[in-house]
Amino acid sequence: MKTRMTFPLYLLIIAGVLMTSCSRNGTDQAVLLPVEDDPTVSFRVWFKTGSQADPAGLEGISALTAAMMTEGATESHSYEDILSALYPMAASYGATVDKEMTVFSGRIHKDNLPEYYPLFINAILKPAFSEEDFTRIRTDMINGIEKSLRYADDEELGKAALYTFVYDNTPYGHLDVGTVSSLEAITLEDVRAHYRTCFTRGNVVIGLGGGYEDTLLTRLEQDLALLPEGAPVQPGAPAPLPLEGRHVLLVEKECNATAISFGFPIDVVRGDEDFWALALFNSWFGEHRNSSSHLYQVIREARGMNYGDYSYIEIFPNGGRRQMPAPNHARRQQMFEVWLRPVQHQHRHFALRAAIRELQQVIDSGMTQEDFALTQKFLDKYALHYATTTMDRLGYAIDSRFYGIDGDYVSLFREKIAGLTLEEVNAAIRRHLQSDNLRIAMVTNGAEEFATALAVDAPSPVTYETPKPEEILAEDKDIEVYPLGIAREDIRIVPVEEMFR
Amino acid sequence: MKHIMLCLLSLLLGGSPLMAERGGEGAFPYDYRLETLENGLSVIMVPMSAGGLMSYYSIVRTGARDEYEKGKSGFAHFFEHMMFRGTKNYPAELYDRMVTEMGADANAYTTDDYTAYHLSFASEDLETVVKLESDRFQFLDYEEAVFQTEAGAVYGEYRKNRSNPWAVLFEELMETAFTRHTYGHTTIGYEEDIKRMPGMYEYSKDFFSRYYRPDNVVLVLVGDFNTGKALDLIRSYYADWQPGYKAPVITPEPEQSAERRVRVSYDGKTLPLMVVSYKSPALDAENRIAVAGSMLGELLFGESSEIYRTLVLKEQKLQFIGAEFGFNRDPRLWSIYAMIKDEADIPMVRQEIDRTIERFRSRPVSAERLEAIKKRLKYSFLMGLDTPARVAGGLARFVALTGGIEVVDRLYAMYDTVTPEDIREAIETYLTAERRTVATLTGRK
DSSP states (O other): OOOOOOOOHHHHHHHHHHHHOOOOBBTTTEEEEEEETTTTEEEEEESSOOGGGTTTTTTTTTHHHHHHHSSBBBBSOOOOHHHHHHHEEEEEEOEEEEOOOOOEEEEEEEEGGHHHHHHHHHHHHHOOOOOOHHHHHHHHHHHHEEEEIIHTOOHHHHHHHHHHTTTTSTTSSTTTTOHHHHHHOOOOHHHHHHHHOOOOOGEEEEOOOOOOOHHHHHHHHHHTTSSSSSSOOOOOOOOOOOOOOEEEEEEEEOOOOOEEEEEEEEEEETTSSHHHHHHHHHHHHOTTTTTTTTIIIIIIIIISSSSEEEESSSTTTTTOOOOOOOSOOSSSEEEEEEEEEOOOOGHHHHHHHHHHHHHHHHHHHOOHHHHHHHHHHHHHGGGGOOOOSSHHHHHHHHHHHHHHHOOOOHHHHHHHHHHHHHHHHHHHHHHHHHHSSSSEEEESHHHHHHHHHHTTTTTOOOOOSOOOOOHHHHHHHHHOOOOOOOOOOGGEEEEEGTTOO | OOOOOOOOOOOOOOOOOOEEEOSOSSSOOSOOOEEOOTTTOOOEEEEOOOTTTTEEEEEEEEOOOGGOSSTTHHHHHHHHTTTTSSSSSHHHHHHHHHHHHHHHHHEEESSSSOOEEEEEEOOOOOOOOHHHHHHHHHOOOOOHHHHHHHHHHHHHHHHHHHTHHHHHHHHHHHHHHHHGGGGOOOSSHHHHHHHHHGGHHHHHHHHHHHHGGGGGEEEEEEOOOHHHHHHHHHHHHTOOOOOOOOOOOOOOOOOOOOOEEEEEEOOOOOEEEEEEEEOOOOOEEETHHHHHHHTHHHHHHHHHSSIIIIIIIIOOOOOEEEEOOOOOOOEEEEEEEEEEGGGGHHHHHHHHHHHHHHHHHSOOOOOOOOOOHHHHHHHHHTTTTTHHHHHHHHHHHHHHHOOOSSHHHHHHHHHHHHHHHHHHHHHHHHSGGEEEEEEHHHHHO
């Protein structure tokens, strides 16, 4: 494919040669991933700020501010003009806001870089923060909670309920998009002030990948130096209170199936010694959207109860639509999470028991040598799929910078996985996983009745419309009475209308 | 910069088998090679640099469209699940284990017009993949109990989808727009048919025998591999697969003569939803007016359109508006989607959509705007071709509809020749009241 370089880009390159003298390798302020034959350029501009910086009462302001920057006007262009200019390039830019990081990203064919770059950089440097955009974007965000999250996707609702439940009373304890009332409380002046405080030159890191010229990096460095001064104070890592026992949040809603999620915080993040061992365990136990995983085999494959069953040791947003984990959700605090896709209401109690029982069994008995060896082999090549595009690889490189990991993450991951022993994995499982102290969130109908059944550990026998092997039916006898030991006072029922209010 | 993620793309007719090797002088930038085995199996190979990875798509040119028998809606999709249930040579556990050992990213999906099975993996595992895929496509074998259990998983998938009001609306829309053609049901099928699936074991074997034949399948290989060696492997493992595809007789949809409307109540809260659909032509890259018609969605209702600027950005009456004007095997629908903030505005939005069309009918699109769309189509296509999986996935629908990928170059060449007059004629031809179906959905107060 030929790459046409236009006149303004030549100018830019010449200017850059004159202005730059520093090394074009990565620096503290830049994560670089040059790919010479890539006809596109990928940007990821990372600010070390996220939703944990939202002031109390103004939850969602980081997400709102980032949306105002990427879905609104700049000082030089109306949003309509921006859309019109981006349109022929088939390009866009956007922002990802997570707890601890906000990343502005965009990808452009090199042919169109001269026209694209000013639009992208102005979104970061010169957002207009207009009243009109503010009204539109804030309304969209509120509708997103009131209408979409509560009523259009029970799986995401269940997971969102779990996250706020697990991190209650910590800086991670609210949705990135905030709540209905906090969004309503935010003023345009709050947004402007938040931008000046959090999107500053002191906490920005350039991420640049693909077929770019060094001069582009120079220009980015110079342009980002125009950001507001200073750097916000970084909050400490959240310290969730230790959980005691199994606590349940039932979201009462008229729905035809029950979405189930449960989990607890863990003290392991990417790069820690035990991370690799837990990653191997997790892949065996519940690799995302992979039929080889153990939970999937037990609940979907053998019993046909739902569409899939997965587990995680790192946050995995938008799991219903993604096969591989999205980058740029790096955190200093992660949780172990199990996600059961919706089951019929009459199977909810059984499915929850089955999942917790499986977890406890592997904690008690550990993985087998056979499962360990197979998963080790699987991950060695499966990891190659984590980041196949320049954009994804750049995102992973930024996450590695966050976690203090040197070199290519996928290579390191494969190396670490290859070096593990079964004993190390089973020791890590025992050290970090447990099933006694859990937060469980379920979106269901008839919550009161379910709460009663949970509180007395009522048997939950299941019948199948189709024949099942004897060993499955025998195991069912154990599962249906597996004690969960949940006290009624530890079960909270919240009508869906009150979620994230 | 929101994207209305409207998934289903388009389709087409069968192309004649041929051998070809060519370079990227057209819109598709990679060299590729197309071979057809004696049994009718077509193989498209696209070598590209991919860090030792490759993608392997098996595209069965059968989808929900081919479910012509009453009570069998959703079966193509259900059958896709059964394709993972193993053979005598490689029972499901062994198949899973071998795929797991390869660390392959493996999955499948079903659309209105085709079913695709895909694996991405390290190229060194190509022979294992050819061995496994050729085996299950020839010798699929499963017990009735396994079949019945899988029906439960499909029902679970249906339940999952039903919590989304768009899925509810879409089901009603299709049923209203099509009175005879099989496009009248969605890919996942009707709930009552899904409930009956456990009793269709014998039918499933018939389905396999009818449609899973080499003369109804195209393999697409993209990535780091040697085409000669790959072809040798494919010849070796697929040669004995017996042809015998029996094309179903799909009742054509009678010409629509008047606008149809359907109102749907959703048992949950949601902003009101609206879909305004027009009967679309089947994919025909040689038909300039039909190709111009496929550009209308972006032109009239895309993010840089006037209605988007007015109702989404300025007056903020809409959460979003967008359109999907794709390609299908038979005439289907081109649709405009809107999420409306206030139920009272439903008539106004409906009217504005009509006005937008009328404006373009009476006032030709500017050459500048048309060029912007052509440029967008070009770059959108090019930027989506950066990994083997994305190349193969992006080609899948064209392959399914035509049996090859020559149509891609023909289509993009035709885009280049479209004039403002062609756009006007496409509006006259396709965006007429008698071709229209309007579906609205409102939720609980």
